[in-house]
Amino acid sequence: MSNYPDRVITSQSQDFNAWYLDVIANAELADYGPVRGTMVIRPYGYAIWEAIQEFLNVKFKETGHSNMYFPQFIPYSFIEKEASHVEGFSPELALVTIGGGKELEEKLVVRPTSETIVNHMFTQWIHSYRDLPLMVNQWANVTRWEMRTKPFIRTLEFLWQEGHTAHATPEEAENEAIQMINIYTKFAYEQAAIPVIAGRKSRVETFAGASKTYTIEAMMGDRKALQAGTSHNLGQNFSRAFGTQFTDENGQRLHVWQTSWAISTRFVGGIIMTHGDDAGLMLPPRLAPIQVIIIPIWKKDAEKMEVLNAASSVKEVLQTAGVQVKLDDSDLRTPGWKFNFWEMKGVPLRIEIGPRDVSSRSVVISRRDIPGKQGKVFGISMEPSILLAYVKDKLDEIQSSLLGQATSFRDSNIVDVSSYDELKLAISQGKWARGPWSASDEDELKVKEETGATIRCFPFQQPQGIKTCLMTGNPAEEVAIFAKSY
C-alpha cells in the first residue's frame, strides 16, 4: 500500500482505455511482464480470479465433470489435422524449437487451446459406449501470439478453464454445450452482476473447428461488447480428424460428438469495465476479495486503543460469519486517504469507527455503489447480530443494485433496427444494434468493414413476430446483435 502512487485516474468520459489502465495500475490488479503482451496477475487481481474459479469449479463438478491436466506442448502436426482449426490458430502460435540445448525434430506448439491433444488422448481412453460420456475440465495457461494486447482482455498468455467432453449422440453434445453456456450465464448474472446476452455465434464468428459456438456477450462501460465466455458444439470435426471412435450397443464403430467451453482471466477485465466508475474499481460483493473494509479513526493517542479494540471486535464478528473483511489500521495514512484508496479498490462496504461511535456502540457504514453522503448511514449498532444482519443485507443489496444498474445501462444502449441505415446510425452512436438477419456471410463481413461492428450473437431470447432481414428484406428467422467489440 505504501507504494500506492497517488496517481489520478483518468475519467471514463475523457479516455475509457486510459481509465481502464489507470484502474489496473492503481488497484494493483496486474502489471506488464517483461515479454511484450504478457501480464503479471497481482494478488488483488488474482483473488478475483480465485473467486471465479471457486464458483465455477463447484458447478463443473456438480454437473459431472472431473478436473485433470493435459500437457501444454502439442506436436505441430496435431494442429494441422483439423482444417479450419489450423487456419484459425496458425498465425497465433508460439513454437518451441529447442529443447535441452538441441534443435527439435518436430516443432512443439505451446497450447493455444487443447482440442487436438485432448482428442489424441481420448482415442486411447474411449473404446465403447460405456466409456461415454467422457467429461473433463482443466484449469491451465494458454498462449496466443496476439499483436494488440491489453491487460486481462487480450494477452499473449492467459489463464482459463477449458472443458472437453465426448458423447455418443449429437443430441447429448448439443445439450452439454447449452448446459455449459447456461452455467456461464447464471454465473455472470448472479456472481459477477453482469447482464450478459447469451446466444449463438454467426458462422463467420464460430470457433475454428466448431459446428456451433454459443457465447455470452457483455456490454462494457464504453458500450463495446466483450465476449466473456464460449461453449462450442464441436460436432464430429475433431473426432473425424483424430479418429476418436467408440463401439455402440450394436457393435458399430462411430465417431464421438464433442464439446469444449471456456472462461478466462479476460472475465476479470469484464468485471472492471462493467462496474467501474471514475473513482476506480467497483466489485460485486460475491466476487470481491474484500467485501468490507474497516477504517478506524482517532485523533488523540488516548482514543487509539479503544477505537482499535472496537474495530477488531467488529472485524471478528464479520470474519467469523464468513464475510471477507479487512481492517486497515495502518498509522502511515490518514482516514481520508484510506477512504479514497479502498473506494478505488472497489470494496463494496466501508465501516468507519471513531471515538464517538465507540461511545454510542455504533458504526458508520458507506456503500461503494452510492456515491457521497447518500451512501452513508450513521448509527448502525455494533451489537453483533444487528451489525451482521445489516452488513449481509447491504452486500446483497449492492449485488442486485450493480446488476440492476448494468442492466439499465445495457438496455438503454441497445437499439432495435430494421434497416442497414438504422444499424449504421446505432453503431456510429456507439450503441448495439439488434435486428432481423438472414443475409450472407459476405454481407456480414461488409457490415464489419463499413461499420466496425460484428454480429455478437443471435440471442437465445428472440422477439415475437414476423422478421424481415434488415439487409436483404428477405424473411429472417432471428434477430442478431451487432456491436463493436474488444
Next chain:
Amino acid sequence: MSNYPDRVITSQSQDFNAWYLDVIANAELADYGPVRGTMVIRPYGYAIWEAIQEFLNVKFKETGHSNMYFPQFIPYSFIEKEASHVEGFSPELALVTIGGGKELEEKLVVRPTSETIVNHMFTQWIHSYRDLPLMVNQWANVTRWEMRTKPFIRTLEFLWQEGHTAHATPEEAENEAIQMINIYTKFAYEQAAIPVIAGRKSRVETFAGASKTYTIEAMMGDRKALQAGTSHNLGQNFSRAFGTQFTDENGQRLHVWQTSWAISTRFVGGIIMTHGDDAGLMLPPRLAPIQVIIIPIWKKDAEKMEVLNAASSVKEVLQTAGVQVKLDDSDLRTPGWKFNFWEMKGVPLRIEIGPRDVSSRSVVISRRDIPGKQGKVFGISMEPSILLAYVKDKLDEIQSSLLGQATSFRDSNIVDVSSYDELKLAISQGKWARGPWSASDEDELKVKEETGATIRCFPFQQPQGIKTCLMTGNPAEEVAIFAKSY
C-alpha cells in the same frame, strides 16, 4: 471403469519400477502425453493433487502469502544473470524461438522456475522497507527438459506451487525458509502419512542460486530416497543479480533477502511409492479422492432394490457428514471384480451390503491396509450415528497406521555408520546410511561415484554426542544421510 484392462500388476519384489508403472496405468492416475517425457494427469491422479493443493493453499494463506501469477515466458537474458542459476538450468531449457509466424529477436525460456522473472517484477514493486516482507505464491506449470523421465517423479512438464518472498533482513528470510519446510514436513506426516526426514542440503546438492536449501526426503518402497519438497534461502544472490533493493528506515539502499519453496506433482509419485503394495495403490485417507467405496451385493433381482436402497442411504449418511464416498452400483461387474478394482485404486475403506446385511440392518467393513480377513469386520450397525462414528474412527486409524508402517519401514532401513566401509555396505544393501560428515565436496562426489549415493540431507534432528567424520576422521558437527535417490 469399463476400460479397466484387468491387467496383472507386477509384484514390487519382482520389479519395483514395473510395479509403479502398472499401478499408474491400472489405477488411471496418469498417461503418457504425445511429446516424449510429458504426462497427462488423469482425473483420479489429479484429484490427489487437488487434495494436496487444498491443504497447502490454506496453510500458505494462513502464514501471510498471497497467490498471484507470473508469465511463463522469460527472456533468455534473465536466466543468464545469476551465475550458478544459469549453470544449473541451461541444459534443461525449452526455448520458444518463433512467435506469430516470425523468428523472435530474443529467445524465450519456458519457465523452469521463476526466481528471475520474480526478481524482475520485485524491483518494480519494492521501494521501501514498508513494502517488505513481500510474500507470494503461484500454482503453475514448469518445464525442464529432462532426459530420463518417469510419470509424476520426473517429467518434462510438471505442476507445482512456487513461493517467493523478499525480506528486509537475513534473519527474516531464514525464518521464512524454515517455516515453509516445517509446513511441508507437517503436511507430509499428517496428510500424506509420509515420515519424511527434514534437513539441510549439502553445498553440492543446494539449489542453483540458493545460499541454503532445506529439503524433506522420503523413503520409497524400494528404499530409494525421494526429494519431496524444498525450501531455499536465496540470500541476496538474486537480488544482487537483479538489483532488487529497498530503502531502510535510515534511508539506506539495501538488497532484499529472499526465499523460494516448492512442492510439485512429484509428491503424488511419493504417495504411490510409499504406501502401495502388490495389490496396487494405498491412499492415506486425508488425501484419498474416495475414502469409502460402497459395494452392494445381490444375487436375485428381488434383492437388488432393497440392497441398493440400503446402500444409497448409507452413502447419504456418510456424504452428508463430509466423507468422500462412492457407491459402485454398476451392473457390468461382479462384486469380486469390484473388490479388487477399488483395492487396486487404494480406497481406504470398503463397505459391503448384501441381503442379509439389509435384514440385520448392518454392513461389512474392510480396511485396505489390513489384507484379507483380518481387515474385515462384520455386523457394523447401519444406524447413522454408529456407522458414521465407526467410519471416521477407522479412517483415522488407517491414517495413523499408514504413517506407523512407513515409519517402521524407514527406521529399519537406516543404518548408523561410522566409516566409509560401513557406508558402502549399507548402500550396497539398498539402505540409507547415516553418519558424521565434515569432509569436502570432492569426497562427497567420490561417494556418489563409487556408491551411487548422495547426501540427501543433514537432518534437523541430530544425535547427541561427539562426532567423527566417517570419511576423514576429523571432528564433525553433524551427521548426514546418504542414499540412492530418484
